[in-house]
Amino acid sequence: MAIISLRNVSKIYRTAAGVQMAALDNVNLDIEAGEFVAVVGQSGSGKTTLLNVIGGLDQPTEGLIKVDGHDLTTAGDNELSRFRNKCIGFVFQSFHLQPLQTASSNVMVPLLFANATWSVARKTAYERLAQVGLVDKINQQTNQLSAGQCQRVAIARALVNNPTILLADEPTGNLDIQTGGEIISLLRKVNLENKTTLLIVTHDQEVAAHARRIITIDNGRIISDTVAKSGGHESKQ
Amino acid sequence: MKVSNKFLLACEGVMTKKTRTFMLALGVSVGTAALVFLVSIIFGAKAYVDNTVGTIRENLLVVKPTERNSTPGKPLNPTAYLTIQQNIGTVKGIYREFPIQPRPSILVRSFEPSLKEGEPIPAMDLGALVEVVGVDVGLFNERHPEFKYNHVEPVDKSKAAFAPSKEDYVPIIISKTFVDLMNTLAGGNNPFVEEFRKYIKEGQTFFIALDDDKAYRCKIVSEDNSATPYSVSVPYQYAEEWQKEQKPNDPMPNYSRFVVEANDIRDLDTIKEDILLAGYQPDPTPEQKLSISVSRGATYLFAVAVTFCLIIALVSSIGIFNGLSISIMEQAPRIGILRSVGATRSDISSIYLIEAAIIGVVGCLIGIVAAHLFMWGSDIALKDFLADVTNLRGIETLFVWDFPKVLYIRLGAIGLGVFASLFAGVGPAYRASRLNPAVVLRAG
Numbered sequence: 001m002a003i004i005s006l007r008n009v010s011k012i013y014r015t016a017a018g019v020q021m022a023a024l025d026n027v028n029l030d031i032e033a034g035e036f037v038a039v040v041g042q043s044g045s046g047k048t049t050l051l052n053v054i055g056g057l058d059q060p061t062e063g064l065i066k067v068d069g070h071d072l073t074t075a076g077d078n079e080l081s082r083f084r085n086k087c088i089g090f091v092f093q094s095f096h097l098q099p100l101q102t103a104s105s106n107v108m109v110p111l112l113f114a115n116a117t118w119s120v121a122r123k124t125a126y127e128r129l130a131q132v133g134l135v136d137k138i139n140q141q142t143n144q145l146s147a148g149q150c151q152r153v154a155i156a157r158a159l160v161n162n163p164t165i166l167l168a169d170e171p172t173g174n175l176d177i178q179t180g181g182e183i184i185s186l187l188r189k190v191n192l193e194n195k196t197t198l199l200i201v202t203h204d205q206e207v208a209a210h211a212r213r214i215i216t217i218d219n220g221r222i223i224s225d226t227v228a229k230s231g232g233h234e235s236k237q
Numbered sequence: 238m239k240v241s242n243k244f245l246l247a248c249e250g251v252m253t254k255k256t257r258t259f260m261l262a263l264g265v266s267v268g269t270a271a272l273v274f275l276v277s278i279i280f281g282a283k284a285y286v287d288n289t290v291g292t293i294r295e296n297l298l299v300v301k302p303t304e305r306n307s308t309p310g311k312p313l314n315p316t317a318y319l320t321i322q323q324n325i326g327t328v329k330g331i332y333r334e335f336p337i338q339p340r341p342s343i344l345v346r347s348f349e350p351s352l353k354e355g356e357p358i359p360a361m362d363l364g365a366l367v368e369v370v371g372v373d374v375g376l377f378n379e380r381h382p383e384f385k386y387n388h389v390e391p392v393d394k395s396k397a398a399f400a401p402s403k404e405d406y407v408p409i410i411i412s413k414t415f416v417d418l419m420n421t422l423a424g425g426n427n428p429f430v431e432e433f434r435k436y437i438k439e440g441q442t443f444f445i446a447l448d449d450d451k452a453y454r455c456k457i458v459s460e461d462n463s464a465t466p467y468s469v470s471v472p473y474q475y476a477e478e479w480q481k482e483q484k485p486n487d488p489m490p491n492y493s494r495f496v497v498e499a500n501d502i503r504d505l506d507t508i509k510e511d512i513l514l515a516g517y518q519p520d521p522t523p524e525q526k527l528s529i530s531v532s533r534g535a536t537y538l539f540a541v542a543v544t545f546c547l548i549i550a551l552v553s554s555i556g557i558f559n560g561l562s563i564s565i566m567e568q569a570p571r572i573g574i575l576r577s578v579g580a581t582r583s584d585i586s587s588i589y590l591i592e593a594a595i596i597g598v599v600g601c602l603i604g605i606v607a608a609h610l611f612m613w614g615s616d617i618a619l620k621d622f623l624a625d626v627t628n629l630r631g632i633e634t635l636f637v638w639d640f641p642k643v644l645y646i647r648l649g650a651i652g653l654g655v656f657a658s659l660f661a662g663v664g665p666a667y668r669a670s671r672l673n674p675a676v677v678l679r680a681g
Contacts, residue, residue: 048679057577058675078581085579092678096574100253112242113579157578 002030003164003197004054007065011049011220020084023049025062031213032194033164038186038202038211042190044222047201054199055088055167056080068164089158089196091187093170095150097157099143104128106142107157114161128156132186143228148179155186158176165197166190172207238584250571254564258596261560265600266607268553269654272546272609276646279542280637283535468491550676553588553600557661561593565669570679576674586670593662594655605647612636 011024023046031037037156039047052058053065056072064231066073068087075083084090088141104125128174129138132152151171158166168187172180184200184207191198202212208214226235249256565572572585580588616634637643 049675052675055577057678058673078583081576081579081581081584084577088577090577096570096678098249098253098571101249105249109246109575110578112246113238113244113575113584115239117239118241119247161579 001166002031003033003068004029004065004199005032005064006030007064008053009053009060009065011046011053011058012061022220024053027063027220027222029215029222031197031199033197034191035213036191036198036200036211037215038200038208039215039217040202040205040208041217045217047203047217049220050217051169051199051201054165055090056084057090066224079212081113085110085161087164088096089155089161089163089166091151091154091158091166091168091171093173095142095147095154095174096180097142097150097153100141102139102141103134103145103153103156104138106153107160110157110161124160125156128160129153131159132156146179147151147175148182151175151179151183152186155183155190159190159194159196163196165199168198170202171200172200172202172204180204238580238587240587243584243587244591246575248597250568250588250592251595253571254567257560257564258599261557262597262600262603264556264560265553265597265654265658266602266604268549268657269601269604269650270608270611271549272653273605273646273650274612274636275542275545276649277424277608277612277636277643279535279539280642280646281635282538284639285632286531286535505608550653553654554657554661557593557596557658558664561662561665562668563590565589565665568669568681569672572669572672573674573677576672577678583668584627585672586666589666589669590659590662593658593666597655597658598651599653600658604654605650 006027006029009024009027009029010022013021015021015022025046027050028096029050039050041047049058053060054067055074056067056070056075060073063073066174067083070083070087072080072083103120107125107128108116108118108121111124112118117126126135126138129135129152133201134149134152134156137145137149137153142153145153151174155171158168168186171184171187175183187198187200188210190196198211200207202208212228214226214228216223216226224235575585575588612635616636619632619635637646
């Protein structure tokens, strides 16, 4: 059964001049639990918008979205917040960490919204930072970390609540090739070991090649959906 | 989300932008310091005025001559006086007031401070005036020691002390009751009065004895011929005797006012109630009217201070509002992150309101300490040199330092400061909670 299901989903923005722009145009998509999916496309094609509506950060203009049993199109703000806290982990291109706070303080934030006590949150944050290989950077401020280390902290924060789905928006966009490869390996490891569904948005074909399934978007529409077979990807249909 | 966790995140937010937080808190602290200073100095001034006014026989209560529920002009039942005196334990005395026809009185305006305190006054310099007063009043007081009069009242008692080194002339008004007393005691035919009248001439210099060791040499500069009616108060129990002796040809009026003197000014309200119950209408004395007037003046000043406080709070609020608004715009990505990891709108608004409250509390505490130091310094300066240049000699402090009031003023300042901060934080906190996380994350 699909953990992510989109039916006829559209997201239309209205510009200041009153012109309507479709960031997503009648998208239909099913993603199974534990899948590793890459969403590729040109800049402005609607990749990030797709990620945002799946993660409950944005609401579609039309259509139905069901994620991990939650109907996101009818959910209110509180329910969406709970959903993001429990089911979704976000990883962003620019990390979005608090620069003057320690790695552990950044990682424990989602737990504080899940009503965890300070000590429990801190202990869990340590575990997650150890999981991403930053056990020696726990009490270091994030503005003293390298870009790769910052992204690892962001991944630890995304994983701290054991989400069922990990949404990564250009996670290697600010990293060099080697570090980017390490981050993708880490995400893949999480996908395999935790059975976490992984959805990566990227315009880098090399990054996308790591995924089992590649969805290509253009002008808000899915123009191809391929699944990896031995020797390459082939169309899902 | 737990309140403690919200508080932790608010603290993290505050610590992330220390400079801005400090500047905002500084704004609050300036407002709080001004507020504490203003209220303290107003209370201090009010206490000083109350103490000063308290010395002017405010404990007297005049009761109108008519019974409250009867026809005006009806004679009072003489036993009513005694009933009141017996029933009201806090009454020091009841005096009967006799209306006196207006007589010319003298107005003494010049004070010549040529005598030093404690210096013997030559008998011949005292003049006939003092003799007249001494003889007549002394005799009467001898028989009735509880009947005491202040015959001469300096207009400004604080300046009445001897200050030979200063060319400072203090106006003194000889009370009409003194002149009247002299006339009535003498029955109008006393040779001393004739002697006294010789002195009531412009330019005449003489001494007036106030008490045993003080004297004033005065110069008559004019005669006060205003014919304002006045009265003489005589203790009730001696009123009849007094009238027979002093005004045998003047028939006892059918009714007259009487004055009730309270032992303690705080009993005045109770006494008023008792007099009302007895069927008479108490009326404020001139001293009380002055006290009420001064009290109203102090209340007016207090209202002005409160208005200033509210203006200060409003200005502080505007400052905090601007600061928080800018802060929230700068922290939009943080808000986006918090929303993406599970913060609800109410969580976001709570966190920013707590931040505003933290800024308010910190600012208030800094402001209170600053105000305390400034007031303390002002009092030291007052003792050292301000008294000379500001004519505030003799005043120990400009501010109120009584324990409960000090506490209440500071708690009130903290309350107002935190309220102003929260009031200013509501708008920015609401705006923060309404930010679209997808938009701010994309922009960040």
